[in-house]
Amino acid sequence: xxxxxxxxxxxxxxxxxxxxxxxxxxxxxxxxxxxxxxxxxxxxxxxxxxxxxxxxxxxxxxxxxxxxxxxxxxxxxxxxxxxxxxxxxx
Numbered sequence: 011x012x013x014x015x016x017x018x019x020x021x022x023x024x025x026x027x028x029x030x031x032x033x034x035x036x037x038x039x040x041x042x043x044x045x046x047x048x049x050x051x052x053x054x055x056x057x058x059x060x061x062x063x064x065x066x067x068x069x070x071x072x073x074x075x076x077x078x079x080x081x082x083x084x085x086x087x088x089x090x091x092x093x094x095x096x097x098x099x100x
Contacts, residue, residue, distance in 0.1 A: 054075055
């Protein structure tokens with residue numbers, strides 16, 4: 011069996027990543043234009059962006075958006091996940 015030839019990751023994924031980056035910039039423009047910068051989800055989003063320069067960026071981005079407490083809550087307060095932890099210490 012012949013080993014798989016290496017493919018250029020940039021050639022394969024650059025345009026997809028570029029489109030996502032433009033979407034992120036547009037999202038941030040809309041939030042800031044509409045004055046929702048104090049929303050905990052937006053603050054968490056911006057904190058997660060700061061993790062992009064870290065060594066384990068995927069893990070760190072995920073952890074920055076996650077509730078890392080292990081205590082159970084007595085009952086759910088919402089019907090759906092919100093994507094960020096509202097009580098994250100700053």
